[in-house]
Each structure stands twice: as structure tokens, then as C-alpha cells.
Amino acid sequence: MIEVLLIDHPGLYQEGLKKFLARQKDISIKDEVFSGKEALKYIRKTDYDVIILELEGFDYDGLATVRKIKAINSSAKILVLNMNAEEKYGILSFREGALGYITHHEKLNDFLEAIHKVAEGGRYVSHRVAENFMAKLDIYSKIPDLAKLSRREYDVMMAVIDGKSRREIGREMHLSISTVSAHHIHMLKKLGLKNDVELTKYLIEEGIITTSRS
Numbered sequence: 001m002i003e004v005l006l007i008d009h010p011g012l013y014q015e016g017l018k019k020f021l022a023r024q025k026d027i028s029i030k031d032e033v034f035s036g037k038e039a040l041k042y043i044r045k046t047d048y049d050v051i052i053l054e055l056e057g058f059d060y061d062g063l064a065t066v067r068k069i070k071a072i073n074s075s076a077k078i079l080v081l082n083m084n085a086e087e088k089y090g091i092l093s094f095r096e097g098a099l100g101y102i103t104h105h106e107k108l109n110d111f112l113e114a115i116h117k118v119a120e121g122g123r124y125v126s127h128r129v130a131e132n133f134m135a136k137l138d139i140y141s142k143i144p145d146l147a148k149l150s151r152r153e154y155d156v157m158m159a160v161i162d163g164k165s166r167r168e169i170g171r172e173m174h175l176s177i178s179t180v181s182a183h184h185i186h187m188l189k190k191l192g193l194k195n196d197v198e199l200t201k202y203l204i205e206e207g208i209i210t211t212s213r214s
Contacts, residue, residue: 002119005046006032007039007065008054008081013104020108027115036060036068043072049119053098055082055089055151063096063151070097079118087129092154095146100124145191153187156180160196161203 004021006029008014021027030048033039037060043051051069055062062080069076079100080093090101100118102111103126114124149157152173159169166180173180193199 002027002049002115003030004028004115005030005039005042005048005051007034007036007051008032009034009056013083014054017108017111020111024112027112036065039065040068040072043069043076047073049077050115051076051078052115053078053080055080055093056084061150061152063092066093066096066098077118077121079114079124088154088158089151090125090129092146092149092151094123101129102126103129148190149187150183153183153190156183157187157199160184161200 004027006014006018018029018032021029031042031046033042039053039060053062053065053069062082066078066080069078074097076097078093078098079102080090080098081102081104082089082093083104093101099121100114100123102114102124106114106126110127114126117124146154152175155173156169159172164172166177166184169175170177170180175183188194188199191199191202193202
């Protein structure tokens with residue numbers, strides 16, 4: 001029996017997923033939590049075969065939570081679930097220690113495959129992001145500093161590179177301009193850069209963006 005810890009938030013997708021998993025003879029949702037802090041408490045006292053983590057949590061940063069889980073239990077087997085099919089989130093999830101990444105858009109049978117693969121200690125990548133995933137993962141694996149960024153800091157970084165203003169970024173990410181500025185400052189500091197000119201040069205040199213984009 002594969003015992004699962006489900007870290008998510010209430011919603012129609014999650015309810016449907018739970019009902020589907022409840023019908024499986026070899027999978028059991030042992031615990032379900034909606035808080036990042038609560039999840040860490042459970043992980044400290046209980047071992048799970050697979051931890052399914054919804055990346056877009058209401059009160060937690062999904063990538064940071066993956067990192068904290070691995071700090072508590074380095075052998076934890078984490079399957080990240082996300083509505084967004086952009087491969088960058090999968091890459092960053094793997095960088096933090098996840099073994100699997102799957103989107104909401106995959107078939108339920110694919111989700112079962114992902115759970116079993118991760119439970120066995122293997123890696124699983126959602127079909128919707130697999131095409132460009134491995135090539136980009138090779139690039140990211142050579143840049144340890146990117147692993148220091150939170151999901152928000154990464155998103156702000158890419159938005160800045162796209163030429164968006166802080167006001168535009170705030171509107172798209174539902175953040176205040178001051179919060180966007182704080183993420184921007186922290187991002188540059190973690191990467192050891194002084195400004196956006198250095199950021200652009202850094203990302204071009206590392207192969208994350210091309211000169212045509214800049």
C-alpha cells in the first residue's frame with residue numbers, strides 16, 4: 001500500500017483527485033493538510049511513501065516547502081502538482097529535490113503512473129512539459145544560484161527580462177509594487193548582481209535566454 005501525504009488547498013480538482021485515489025486498492029491518503037507549517041509537523045513525525053504537493057498553495061511557497069521537506073527528510077519522495085504547464089516550474093521543483101512533476105491537465109491514469117514511479121524512487125515528468133524539459137534541466141543544473149530563488153523571485157526575474165514594469169508585474173501577479181520591488185531586490189542579491197543590465201548579461205551567458213529575447 002502506497003501511503004500518501006496530500007498537501008493542497010480545497011477545490012474541485014482536489015476533491016475529484018481524492019475521490020479517484022480513494023478508489024485505488026494500492027493507494028491510501030494517510031493525511032491531508034492545507035498549510036505549509038502543518039505539513040512540516042506531519043513530516044517530522046510520520047513517514048510517507050509519497051508526498052503530493054500542490055505548488056500553488058494558499059499560505060505557502062510550494063518550492064520553499066519542497067526545500068524544507070527535504071531538509072527535514074532527505075529521502076522524502078515528493079510529487080509536485082501544478083496547474084501551470086510551463087516547464088520552468090518543473091525544473092525548479094526538481095532542483096529543490098522533488099522526484100516528480102505533473103500538471104492538472106494530465107489524464108488520471110497518468111497521475112497513477114506518476115505516484116507509482118515516485119514511490120519506487122524514480123522520476124516522473126508531466127507529458128505536457130517533457131518535450132523541452134530535459135534540455136533545460138541540463139542548463140539549470142549547471143547554475144546552482146537559481147536554486148536559491150523562491151518561485152516569486154524567479155517569476156519576477158523572468159518578467160523583468162521580458163521588459164515589464166513593476167506595475168505590470170504587480171498587476172499580473174496580484175502583488176503590490178512594493179512587494180514586487182522587494183522580490184526584485186532579493187533576487188538580484190541572491191544572484192550576486194547589481195542591476196537588470198547585469199541580470200540580462202548573466203542569463204544570456206548562462207544560456208537561459210537568447211540575445212534575440214533581450
